[in-house]
Every structure is written in C-alpha cells, then in structure tokens.
Amino acid sequence: MESVIHTEKITKLFGDIEAVVDVDLDVLPGEIFGYLGPNGAGKSTTIRMLLDHIRPTRGAGTVFGLDIRRDSVEIRRNIGYLPGEFALYDHMKGRAMLQYFANLRGGVDWQYVDELTTRLDVDLDRRYSQLSRGNKQKVGLLQALMHRPKLVILDEPTSGLDPLIQHEFYEILDEVKDEGRTVFFSSHVLPEVQRVSDRVGIIRKGRLVAVEDVDTLIDRAALHRFEIEFAYEVSSAEFEHLSGASDLVVDGRTVTVSIAGSPDALIKAAARHEIMRIVTHEASLDDIFLTFYSEDGEVSDAA
Amino acid sequence: MLRNVYFKSLLDLRRPVVWWSLGLFLYAFVIVLIYPSFQDIPELNDILGDEDSLFRAFTGNVEDFASPEGFLTAEMLSFTFPLLFIVFNLWLGTSWLAGEERRGSLEVLLSHPVRRSTMLLQKFTAMVSGTAALAVVVFVGTLAGIAVVNVDISLLNVMQAYIGLTLLGVTFGALTLFVGAWTGKPSASVGVCGAVGIVGYVANTFGPIIEGLEWVRYLSPIYYFIGGDPMVNGLNLAHSGMLIGPCVVLVAAACYLFERRDLAV
Incomplete structure (x- = not known):
C-alpha cells in the first residue's frame, strides 16, 4: 500500500x-x-x-x-x-x-x-x-x-x-x-x-x-507512580525486583516506585506492613518518554 | 467577489478607497477653486525668487506659479499627491504581504492550491487597481473644479500627470512588496520604502538648488514623475520607463525571492 x-x-x-x-x-x-x-x-x-x-x-x-x-x-x-x-x-x-x-x-x-x-x-x-x-x-x-x-x-x-x-x-x-x-x-x-x-x-x-x-x-502508558507511606520505616530490599517496577526511592517511611502494568506484586508486598496512605500518579507524557524512549531513539525494555 | 486573491483584495480595498477618495476629491476640487485668486498675482513669481531659490524648491520648482499648470503642479504634484499615493501603496504592500505573513493568515492562505508568486502578483495587481482608482478620483475632482471656475489648462495633460502619479505610487508598492517578499518583516518593508520616499523627495526637490549636486535628482523616483513637468508637457515616456522598468524588476524579484525562502514561523 x-x-x-x-x-x-x-x-x-x-x-x-x-x-x-x-x-x-x-x-x-x-x-x-x-x-x-x-x-x-x-x-x-x-x-x-x-x-x-x-x-x-x-x-x-x-x-x-x-x-x-x-x-x-x-x-x-x-x-x-x-x-x-x-x-x-x-x-x-x-x-x-x-x-x-x-x-x-x-x-x-x-x-x-x-x-x-x-x-x-x-x-x-x-x-x-x-x-x-x-x-x-x-x-x-x-x-x-x-x-x-x-x-x-x-x-x-x-x-x-x-x-x-x-x-x-x-x-x-x-x-x-x-x-x-x-x-x-x-x-x-x-x-x-x-x-x-x-x-x-x-x-x-x-x-x-x-x-x-x-x-x-x-x-506503555499504563505506567503509574505509587507513593506509599507506612507506619514505620521499611527496608528497600522488600520492594526491589518487583515485576514492572522501576525508579524505586525509599525515604524514611515513604516508598516511591513506578509500576508498569499490574500493581499486584507491589500491593502484596506493601500489605505485609501497616499502610498510612497510598497516592498514585498517572504517568505524564514526559515520564513515558523518559522511561521507555531513550534519547538515541532506542526503545528500552522496561515493560 | 471572492473568486480569487485579486478580487478578495479589491473587496478589502472597498472601504479605505471610499474614504481616501472623499479626501482626494475634495482636495483636488478645492485647489482648483482657489486658483483664480492666485492667477491675478503675477508678483508671486518675484516673491518666490529666481530659479535657485529655496522658496521655489518648496513649491516644486515650477517656472510660473501664477499659470494654471504651475499652480496645480506646485499645490498637488510636487508634494501632497506623491506623498499620499506613496503612503497608500506602502500601507497596502506592507499589510498584504509581510503583515499577512506576520499575523499568520498567510499560512492558511498558502495551504490552498495557490502558488506563492501567483498570490503576490494578484495582490500587486489589486494595488495597481486601487491606485488607479484613486487617480481617477483625483482627475474627476480636478475636472469638477474646472467645471466651476475657468481654468485654461489641457485636460489631456492633467490626465497624463495623474497616470504618472499612479506609476509613481505602484513603483513604491512594488518596492514594498519586494522588501516584504525578501525579508518577511513589516518593519523593513515600511522602513525601506519610507526611506526611499523621503530621500527621493529631498534629492529631487533640493538637489537642483545645491551647486554640484544637481545630478542627485536623477536617482530619485520622484524626479521621473515630476521632472518632465507633466502638467505642461504631458507624460514623458522616457521618464515613465524609469518608473515602469524598476517596478517590473522589483515585482519579478519579489516573486523569485518569495518562492525561494521559508515562510516566517
């Protein structure tokens, strides 16, 4: 055609x-x-x-x-x-x-x-x-x-x-x-x-x-950023290697992580502790660009 | 009336031309009406002084101010009408090309199946039509005055003088389009055309009375309009050629440059 x-x-x-x-x-x-x-x-x-x-x-x-x-x-x-x-x-x-x-x-x-x-x-x-x-x-x-x-x-x-x-x-x-x-x-x-x-x-x-x-x-756009606040400090090790996770940041009682696809693994990992608050952000166009499309045009395989 | 760029441009001209016509008609009419009161003062020529006087320069260097030809040349052709006809073309040439490009309507217009040079030529043709319409109005105003008071002047020469006026106007229009087509900048379009007009006026008017600089008037477009004394001698073909030639070259160059460059974004 x-x-x-x-x-x-x-x-x-x-x-x-x-x-x-x-x-x-x-x-x-x-x-x-x-x-x-x-x-x-x-x-x-x-x-x-x-x-x-x-x-x-x-x-x-x-x-x-x-x-x-x-x-x-x-x-x-x-x-x-x-x-x-x-x-x-x-x-x-x-x-x-x-x-x-x-x-x-x-x-x-x-x-x-x-x-x-x-x-x-x-x-x-x-x-x-x-x-x-x-x-x-x-x-x-x-x-x-x-x-x-x-x-x-x-x-x-x-x-x-x-x-x-x-x-x-x-x-x-x-x-x-x-x-x-x-x-x-x-x-x-x-x-x-x-x-x-x-x-x-x-x-x-x-x-x-x-x-x-x-x-x-x-x-790809089904990328969400989760911000979870716990009642006490948690170890970052528990949230590494979750499927679809990237950009993990642990700051005291707060864990912030981007999840592509289903958040099931994250929720199950988090549920082992007492949760005070969960906030999710839909990924912006810029986040998607940054996560999936690197500057030289190569598509990364984070998803 | 909205068949193409030419007719649409004419339609845009409707209102301004009506208002300008009103003013120009009155001006020409009134100037002719007041002529008889000057006719009877031959001493005016003595007051204005000899050929090289500054007074004479301000009245357009006419030979006999008390004659109908001299009076009408001094009052209409030496300053007022050239100024107005140049301003009219400067305004149109700027707003229709560089202005339309700057505003952003040109991008829409040129997404239609219209060649850039075709559009430019149609706009120029509309400018010529508008300018000619103003010249006709000036002629009619002059005739109306002559119908009221007795002025002994060749109407053929008067008509030819106004044809020359049209040529002068559209040559400046062509210059404005050229600068706009080249740069895309309204400011440059107005600036260059205005500067050429002013310098041209000064060179033609005051050049002749400065010793050693008599030749600068030959560089002035204004000279090729008025230098041959059209009210006395009619249209000077060689002089007209010195307006038409540059006019054609400028429009052709405008088309060429405008086709080649990027539109301003």
Whole structure:
C-alpha cells in the first residue's frame, strides 16, 4: 500500500538548532496518525515542510506520491490544513471567509459545510475579530475539513475547544477515516492521541523516537507512580525486583516506585506492613518518554 | 467577489478607497477653486525668487506659479499627491504581504492550491487597481473644479500627470512588496520604502538648488514623475520607463525571492 505521507531522512536545521533530524515517516491511506511530542519537539516544523511553507535542509518527502517541493500546489489541492497558530481576516465574517477559501479550491459541498457548522456550533455570521479563541479555532477547523480533502493535516487541533466540541470533533475525524480519507494530526496530549489514532509517531527533540500501534502505546502508558507511606520505616530490599517496577526511592517511611502494568506484586508486598496512605500518579507524557524512549531513539525494555 | 486573491483584495480595498477618495476629491476640487485668486498675482513669481531659490524648491520648482499648470503642479504634484499615493501603496504592500505573513493568515492562505508568486502578483495587481482608482478620483475632482471656475489648462495633460502619479505610487508598492517578499518583516518593508520616499523627495526637490549636486535628482523616483513637468508637457515616456522598468524588476524579484525562502514561523 503506497503511503499518503512518506519522508526520507527529512531534516530542518535553523542555524545550530536541530528542529527536525532524519525523520522517516510513513502514513498509510485511511489511517488516523497521531504525531505526539512535547512542545518544541519539531511537530509543526515537520508539518510545515509537508506543505512547502518551509524547505528541508536535507532529505525529501512525498505526499500522495508527489514531491513536496516540486508538486506542492497539486498536493495542496487535496489537503486540508489547520496550523497550530494562525490568524484569519479580522474584518471578514466566517461565511465570507469560507466562501473565499472554497473558491480558491474550486468549490465545496455547502451542505457538508452547513452540517459541520452546526455540529461544531460556530456562528458564521460574526466577524472573525468578534469570535472567541475557541470559535476562531472552529473556523480554522472548518476551512481544513469543508472540502473533504484526501488528507487532513491538523496541528494541535483541539487547543481552545471545550470538551463537548472536542468530542464532536473526534467523531468527525472517525467519519473522515470511515470515508477512507487520511488524518495526520499533532498533539502533546497523550489521552487525545490514544483516543483517536490508529498509529502514533513519537517525536522528541526533533527525532522520531518510535512509531507504535496505539494499543502498544496504551500498554506503555499504563505506567503509574505509587507513593506509599507506612507506619514505620521499611527496608528497600522488600520492594526491589518487583515485576514492572522501576525508579524505586525509599525515604524514611515513604516508598516511591513506578509500576508498569499490574500493581499486584507491589500491593502484596506493601500489605505485609501497616499502610498510612497510598497516592498514585498517572504517568505524564514526559515520564513515558523518559522511561521507555531513550534519547538515541532506542526503545528500552522496561515493560 | 471572492473568486480569487485579486478580487478578495479589491473587496478589502472597498472601504479605505471610499474614504481616501472623499479626501482626494475634495482636495483636488478645492485647489482648483482657489486658483483664480492666485492667477491675478503675477508678483508671486518675484516673491518666490529666481530659479535657485529655496522658496521655489518648496513649491516644486515650477517656472510660473501664477499659470494654471504651475499652480496645480506646485499645490498637488510636487508634494501632497506623491506623498499620499506613496503612503497608500506602502500601507497596502506592507499589510498584504509581510503583515499577512506576520499575523499568520498567510499560512492558511498558502495551504490552498495557490502558488506563492501567483498570490503576490494578484495582490500587486489589486494595488495597481486601487491606485488607479484613486487617480481617477483625483482627475474627476480636478475636472469638477474646472467645471466651476475657468481654468485654461489641457485636460489631456492633467490626465497624463495623474497616470504618472499612479506609476509613481505602484513603483513604491512594488518596492514594498519586494522588501516584504525578501525579508518577511513589516518593519523593513515600511522602513525601506519610507526611506526611499523621503530621500527621493529631498534629492529631487533640493538637489537642483545645491551647486554640484544637481545630478542627485536623477536617482530619485520622484524626479521621473515630476521632472518632465507633466502638467505642461504631458507624460514623458522616457521618464515613465524609469518608473515602469524598476517596478517590473522589483515585482519579478519579489516573486523569485518569495518562492525561494521559508515562510516566517
């Protein structure tokens, strides 16, 4: 199956800053691909190269099999794009703006636009400058989705959306997928990526450190940090060598340890003593990166 | 009206052009109306002094201030209209390219199937259209004045003078686009165009009265608008070429540079 997005060692340097280094991506037709990484990891830089807004320092890429440099106009015909940070025309009303963008694409199905407008709950009869941050984001989403593009590229699409609208937006993405179209979206929020994507690419410091099925990632993400306070001091020996445990710290009466997978062994070990308090933290994206993906891109086998 | 970048840009111009037109029409109309009261004071030329006087420089170095051609040149072409037409183009050229890039709407626009140079050319064409519209308004204002008071002047020459004014304006527009396309910086776009305008004005106006520096006016774009005395002689084709040539080169260079560089992020 030919990839919708394919990059080969695509690299972007800004002076000494390595924004994106040697990224090999393959996004397949009909999948929702989540591009996950902390802020400043190089997500937007990668996306901008796909749209020919900035040019790779080295490496190459194709979208729909077309060269991202030479055939950009042809590629953009079949893309819908929402930038991570953008502005539109303050003095124009939403509908006029969508009309303009639709004309640049040679027309759209207005019934679908109306449907999306209703579902995302946008008021298109107000000037853009009068819209709230969330509503501006929705107009941005509309212009990216309204022409049913073969590939939708969304950079942090849910920022500023309230939870209800986010839910509706996820539904729309699922429908895009059901129609056999492809979605490539970036996020720094793990639960969001887990919820909607089929596959996830993880980028850190400009390097693609892993591409996983979302199920694998969910397993990895089942990493919890336990903080157990006992009635008296306990020996660290009892908590070493527990299955799935890492980063053990024993400080007086408090034992802190990260557990991947089931906490059964930990609970049974702890139950031999009098427990005052147990606190658990869900692992943050950074914890997962640190635990599972080392800097050189090797996946460690802590899980 | 929102068919493409050109028509959308025209639509954006609607309001500003209406307001500018109102002002420009009134200005041209009133200047023509007050001419007859100057017509009867031939001594004005004596007051202004001889060819090299500073007074003359401030009135655009016209030969006969009391003549209709001299008066209209001094009051409209020597300072006010060039300034306004340059400012209009400087404003458009900056906000439509470097400004739109800085604000972030350009990234959305250019995610559509529009080539960068096509977009730039359509915006430039809209700037030319807007500037020409203002020139038409100025012409109509002048005609309205002439219809009220009796002024003996060739309308053909007046029209050609305003065509030259349009050329001057859009050449500065092209310069602004060029700097914006090259740097992506609104400040550079405004700065360079403003500096060229001011230095060009000074060089053309005060160069001729400074001994040994008479030649600097030939470097000034303003000279190629007004140096041939268009109200008297009509449009000087060679001079117009000295505006159109750089204008074409600047727009072509703007397209070339803009296609090649990274958009500001």
